[in-house]
Amino acid sequence: MRIAVLGAGVTGGVIARELASKGHEVVVYEASSEVGGLVASHEVGGTPLEIFYHHIFTHEHYVRDLIDDLGVGDKLEWLPSSVGILDADDHIWPFTSPRDLLTFGRIPVFDRLRMGVTSLLAPHLSDWRKLDDVPIEDWVRKLMGKRVLDEVWDPMLQVKWGEVREEVPAAWLWARLSQRQRSRDKKDMGELLGYMRGGFKQLYTALGDDLTRRGVKLMLNTPVRRLVCGSGGSHSIETAAGTETYDHVVSTLPVPVFARLADGLPEAYRRRVESIEYMSVICVILTLDRQVNPVYWLNVADRTIPFGAFIEHTNLLPTSDYGGHHVAYMGRYFAPPHYSDEAAALATGDLDEIAEQWLGHLVKINPEFDRSWVTSVAPFRTFYGAPVVKVGHGKRRLPFATPVDGVWLATMAQIYPDDRGQSEGVHLALDCVRAMNLPAA
Numbered sequence: 001m002r003i004a005v006l007g008a009g010v011t012g013g014v015i016a017r018e019l020a021s022k023g024h025e026v027v028v029y030e031a032s033s034e035v036g037g038l039v040a041s042h043e044v045g046g047t048p049l050e051i052f053y054h055h056i057f058t059h060e061h062y063v064r065d066l067i068d069d070l071g072v073g074d075k076l077e078w079l080p081s082s083v084g085i086l087d088a089d090d091h092i093w094p095f096t097s098p099r100d101l102l103t104f105g106r107i108p109v110f111d112r113l114r115m116g117v118t119s120l121l122a123p124h125l126s127d128w129r130k131l132d133d134v135p136i137e138d139w140v141r142k143l144m145g146k147r148v149l150d151e152v153w154d155p156m157l158q159v160k161w162g163e164v165r166e167e168v169p170a171a172w173l174w175a176r177l178s179q180r181q182r183s184r185d186k187k188d189m190g191e192l193l194g195y196m197r198g199g200f201k202q203l204y205t206a207l208g209d210d211l212t213r214r215g216v217k218l219m220l221n222t223p224v225r226r227l228v229c230g231s232g233g234s235h236s237i238e239t240a241a242g243t244e245t246y247d248h249v250v251s252t253l254p255v256p257v258f259a260r261l262a263d264g265l266p267e268a269y270r271r272r273v274e275s276i277e278y279m280s281v282i283c284v285i286l287t288l289d290r291q292v293n294p295v296y297w298l299n300v301a302d303r304t305i306p307f308g309a310f311i312e313h314t315n316l317l318p319t320s321d322y323g324g325h326h327v328a329y330m331g332r333y334f335a336p337p338h339y340s341d342e343a344a345a346l347a348t349g350d351l352d353e354i355a356e357q358w359l360g361h362l363v364k365i366n367p368e369f370d371r372s373w374v375t376s377v378a379p380f381r382t383f384y385g386a387p388v389v390k391v392g393h394g395k396r397r398l399p400f401a402t403p404v405d406g407v408w409l410a411t412m413a414q415i416y417p418d419d420r421g422q423s424e425g426v427h428l429a430l431d432c433v434r435a436m437n438l439p440a441a
């Protein structure tokens with residue numbers, strides 16, 4: 001079979017690898033110049049660093065297996081993480097292990113205990129399917145109380161979901177609680193995070209090399225302009241390089257991009273696909289001549305600060321990996337522009353100006369901070385950072401098979417209730433190839 005895979009992120013890369021291993025003729029179309037999609041890199045001190053912060057959790061065996069399979073397992077290290085919350089009064093509370101909850105003075109002791117116990121038990125006592133129609137806020141209020149919702153969860157949900165947080169289903173939080181329990185060290189309940197020393201770019205370079213070795217044709221710098229879904233099981237892909245036809249096409253593009261490019265989808269299906277929206281993300285990479293704060297991952301609950309998380313990468317990795325520089329991210333998810341003027345401004349605003357404005361707030365994290373500590377600023381934005389999941393998402397989830405015979409979909413929007421990530425991307429890719437059920441060529 002002749003098969004086109006659209007997109008060379010982790011999902012497209014693994015799909016192409018699996019199909020090639022079954023002997024099919026596979027062509028991958030990728031708009032950018034490299035394999036890896038959202039795990040793209042930018043060099044800091046001569047070392048590739050992800051433009052959007054990335055790490056993996058211990059339980060994420062799909063990506064761990066891929067890393068081992070591709071022969072780059074020696075680069076993966078497990079490093080102790082630390083988490084904190086910067087509260088509305090700019091006080092930093094540690095939140096690394098469940099034990100830290102006992103010292104979280106913003107809520108009464110009873111609420112702390114209630115939150116601790118219910119967070120540990122909830123993933124075991126309820127079934128996520130029953131929580132698909134329940135807004136997170138209702139679930140948390142009932143389970144943990146209003147104070148816990150206002151002081152702990154609402155600020156965290158604001159970081160990840162911004163304006164859409166009231167519509168996100170409890171199933172999503174259920175999966176996060178269950179995931180975090182699986183990744184904790186059983187002895188001290190702390191958390192180890194996995195990072196590839198020298199950057200995840202090494203994984204995607206190895207994946208690209210492996211695809212080439214397996215005979216996959218990798219068409220980088222080749223954005224797809226149009227997919228014409230044929231009725232007789234033959235589909236065309238149009239690019240600047242010309243038009244090619246295929247027996248099967250698998251799209252791993254963000255769903256709105258697929259909807260825009262595909263001609264010949266039945267109208268009802270097109271409307272369903274078009275209803276799926278994505279959260280955008282801005283990440284600003286800072287290099288600094290000193291540490292801002294000792295915490296690796298700081299959730300920012302002070303609403304006067306325009307970014308949602310401050311992630312000091314060199315609190316996880318040594319500065320020597322980055323030419324002696326300290327490296328940190330200021331990150332912010334935001335909803336599609338129609339949700340608010342602020343989201344619209346972030347979608348269209350000049351990135352350098354946004355970064356400069358955000359920098360003015362670092363004194364709230366460290367009162368001694370001075371702009372002169374920053375030696376370089378590199379801002380990045382994507383409009384396809386994560387699919388928006390709203391109550392009932394589980395029932396609206398798109399299957400791999402589209403109504404057009406031979407056209408398949410494998411995208412982040414189908415990962416649920418788990419959060420999307422590299423490991424779930426590998427998992428999704430393997431499930432998609434299984435669903436295609438093509439005989440070996």
Ligand SMILES: Cc1cc2nc3c(=O)[nH]c(=O)nc-3n(C[C@H](O)[C@H](O)[C@H](O)COP(=O)(O)OP(=O)(O)OC[C@H]3O[C@@H](n4cnc5c(N)ncnc54)[C@H](O)[C@@H]3O)c2cc1C
Pocket residue numbers: 006007008009010011012029030031032036037038039052053054055056222223224225252253254257281283382384385386411412420421422423425
């Ligand atoms: C801020 C942020 C933080 C994250 N943190 C983590 C983390 O810590 N750990 C983790 O594991 N995951 C993390 N993720 C998630 C992870 O990056 C994604 O889940 C994963 O990379 C998705 O892979 P994908 O292949 O499904 O999609 P994508 O990576 O989006 O790949 C889609 C590909 O399609 C290409 N494309 C688009 N349009 C066209 C076109 N017209 N023609 C051809 N190609 C096209 C794109 O260039 C891209 O390469 C994070 C993501 C973000 C945004």
